[in-house]
Amino acid sequence: AQSVSQHNHHVILSEAASLELGCNYSYGGTVNLFWYVQYPGQHLQLLLKYFSGDPLVKGIKGFEAEFIKSKFSFNLRKPSVQWSDTAEYFCAVSSFSGGYNKLIFGAGTRLAVHP
Amino acid sequence: KAGVTQTPRYLIKTRGQQVTLSCSPISGHRSVSWYQQTPGQGLQFLFEYFSETQRNKGNFPGRFSGRQFSNSRSEMNVSTLELGDSALYLCASSLALGTSGGDEQFFGPGTRLTVL
Numbered sequence: 001a002q003s004v005s006q007h008n009h010h011v012i013l014s015e016a017a018s019l020e021l022g023c024n025y026s027y028g029g030t031v032n033l034f035w036y037v038q039y040p041g042q043h044l045q046l047l048l049k050y051f052s053g054d055p056l057v058k059g060i061k062g063f064e065a066e067f068i069k070s071k072f073s074f075n076l077r078k079p080s081v082q083w084s085d086t087a088e089y090f091c092a093v094s095s096f097s098g099g100y101n102k103l104i105f106g107a108g109t110r111l112a113v114h115p
Numbered sequence: 116k117a118g119v120t121q122t123p124r125y126l127i128k129t130r131g132q133q134v135t136l137s138c139s140p141i142s143g144h145r146s147v148s149w150y151q152q153t154p155g156q157g158l159q160f161l162f163e164y165f166s167e168t169q170r171n172k173g174n175f176p177g178r179f180s181g182r183q184f185s186n187s188r189s190e191m192n193v194s195t196l197e198l199g200d201s202a203l204y205l206c207a208s209s210l211a212l213g214t215s216g217g218d219e220q221f222f223g224p225g226t227r228l229t230v231l
Contacts, residue, residue: 044222105158
């Protein structure tokens with residue numbers, strides 16, 4: 001069965017620090033990969049997605065992620081975080097065999113950014 | 116363009132009752148998926164509806180069911196509620212472009228269900 005693993009459950013950073021959140025998935029076929037963000041009191045929003053092509057994808061608010069197929073990873077990065085990035089971040093994967101609209105989510109990473 | 120809307124936003128029920136949650140997708144979106152979000156289990160896929168047919172299903176008991184109407188609006192029903200059904204239920208819609216590529220899902224604000 002497909003699964004998604006997020007390495008860090010809680011991350012605390014100071015403003016301007018760099019961010020990298022790890023995400024690994026277990027599935028050998030063709031996958032679509034996503035990072036969603038849930039700001040306090042708000043609903044899930046898509047940060048970025050990878051379907052095919054350039055493995056380095058850029059999303060909103062300065063976030064980017066790199067798909068490394070050999071490592072089954074899709075890590076999220078941001079060079080300099082802001083207080084407004086405080087939120088919970090979810091990595092998700094879907095596949096043709098599993099159903100492209102069946103998202104398998106990781107457990108999430110709570111990011112707290114201190115001014 | 117209006118986003119995904121879910122009603123009601125909050126609901127309190129007692130064990131044994133049943134509940135129906137509603138989801139209106141973004142105009143033009145044909146697929147509606149439902150997810151359950153709890154602190155312990157995280158986000159889990161319940162089912163997906165496309166053209167009024169259930170296209171995919173997660174690992175939930177038969178007490179959880181859904182349907183989709185011809186206007187793509189969807190309802191989710193939970194019968195014989197248990198304490199463990201307390202959760203945030205999220206609905207997501209997508210264009211459902213087909214099997215050749217991925218679909219971006221847009222999430223609604225959710226319905227917070229509390230079972231007492």
